[in-house]
Amino acid sequence: MRDRGGRTVGIVGAGQLARMMAQAAIPLDIRLVLLAASASDGAARVVPDVIVGNPDDPDALDELARRCDVITFDHELVDPRLLADLERQGHRVWPSSSTMSVAQDKRRQRTELSAAGMPVPAFAAIESLADIEAFGAGTGWPVVLKASRGGYDGRGVWIVQTAAAARSVLDGATANGTVLLAEQCLPLDREFAVIVARREGGEVVTYPVTETVQRAGICRELRVPCALAPNLAWEAEDIAISIAGMYGLVGIMAVEFFLVGDRILVNELAPRPHNSGHWTIEGAATSQFAQHLRAVLDLPLGATAPTAPAIVTINLLGPDSGADPWDRLAAGLATPGAHVHLYGKTARPGRKLGHVTAVGETLGAARGAATSAAARLLDKPGNPTLS
């Protein structure tokens, strides 16, 4: 091992984001140490230095901190108080404990972004059924209820048509200690994301706005360039830069947006490499994973220009048939120009097992190649982005 120090990144979590960071770390000779829940996690299988432990175990976090120069994240499921302890001991944690704390708390995000003048959906903090009824009376029913913490991929979101349905969700949430917020049920025209990277000292870059095609709350497809009026794309990038500055971001952050009519509204923040940026591996001069490592190590940020006129990424979700893309790699690779990424996970219906990216002269050409490969990998001869 090289002992010159200064370039070991510790990652809390060992899923596909850490795995793709491992790929990006090799050419930059950045050493990684993972804190993995299990030695069989996707990233733990491709990185030599792995601590198996719980991300909320202070001893495991201490060991990770001792073995690296900066701690960063594959997921947000870490107690920010433990991260603040590490910061007080002089360890570098990026994104910081306070940024991670905001990321975990959708209600706080909404409140702070709204207070800062950012466009967000109408929302309310919920403490009681009366709060929901008052909100519904103001915005009309149905109402969207969201768990403030822990929801993802459509989990922790309920669309309620009536006060009675709302009471049922509230009772369940109260029993679990889940804090809720209410949100206006908007006719979402499309969804988008901006990936922003920021470094200590303020150097900041954004990637081109990505269209994120969602079905049942799960991202199925990414398209670059996005079908968004140029003024709205500029507004989205401006907002992402403002939020990154407002929270003193160090690293990558995905800012997700709703398009409602001719307005964009901030949905939520994820301060780490994000599914909506997977197209950058082949489709941008610097991948979001390399960019994140550069940002947390205070290295100059890389160019974000697209490498082709059009880029499409399709997520490989485990189909109900049980088909496993790992078994169909040869068929998937038979599509010229499709870039296959498998995450090393056991196949289960609905689980994100990998993705396919294709670049091309047009969105249609890229989409054709990505769709063909995904259909073969999932053994779904129709449209593999439909459930």
Place this chain on the structure above:
Amino acid sequence: MRDRGGRTVGIVGAGQLARMMAQAAIPLDIRLVLLAASASDGAARVVPDVIVGNPDDPDALDELARRCDVITFDHELVDPRLLADLERQGHRVWPSSSTMSVAQDKRRQRTELSAAGMPVPAFAAIESLADIEAFGAGTGWPVVLKASRGGYDGRGVWIVQTAAAARSVLDGATANGTVLLAEQCLPLDREFAVIVARREGGEVVTYPVTETVQRAGICRELRVPCALAPNLAWEAEDIAISIAGMYGLVGIMAVEFFLVGDRILVNELAPRPHNSGHWTIEGAATSQFAQHLRAVLDLPLGATAPTAPAIVTINLLGPDSGADPWDRLAAGLATPGAHVHLYGKTARPGRKLGHVTAVGETLGAARGAATSAAARLLDKPGNPTLS
């Protein structure tokens, strides 16, 4: 660990070629096992499964064979008889023991390629000083003497002006048991390489011809597209495909060419990913490293189209100053669009420590970016490709 089998590649050697294969293996969920001379070898630092041992130790090779589905190579320094033993035991070895045997023996390459009608420099097998004198009398002096085995990066090559100088080289070679061949000393105008990949069953692809800029026998820079008349570029690709078929290649092979006046001549063969193909990581739809893994696992080969009109790669050779590009990564990354690759090796003058690739609209633009980054990484403000 996944136990479905069928996709573990064992690599003999753990240098930068294995390291770049590790990067390519992650998205395809291909597991690697390395046979490394030392646990601190560049690839051994980024791959969890490493056997430390000598590539000529039959027990170490047996262990590697037991732990993988197919054996391949980071270098050619393996006894082909041991590889043939593994093949007889039913293990898959790609490229095969016989291809590896040809690759190790420059004299045999020349003899067989010449017999097959390929254009090669005038040469002769050397057993005695009389053989050299006779060859020199025919082609004129100086004469190039080459060690048939083990030479690389300018080692094992002597240009002798006189019979007396030839005697000195021959005496040294005889003392070491080194077999020599003599070669006409040609006015080399330029050098080129073709990377060819071939799979069992005969599927074959070539990458665009690469210009390899050599200084003192060491490759310093790669340029794509090459400055070669189209008919000669086609001839080079045809020859590479013919040689791959002739030897039943499975995997990647680099075929190196001399340009002498208006003729191309085959110099030598390397049946593995090769320095002349490093530009393919960012500059081609499929990198030579991913292509090699696909070929040895009998997966469909990938597209070889360039990703940009022009691509330049500059090798980072340790400068005499002792400067280490690892210490200068921040400066190197400050060049937009330069892709930096560090191999995780201890810096020594003349040692290949990494490379930089830039893609662009023109060779000039790409070369400017690659040169700027290389100059900063090597602390050589002039032209970093000069010694």
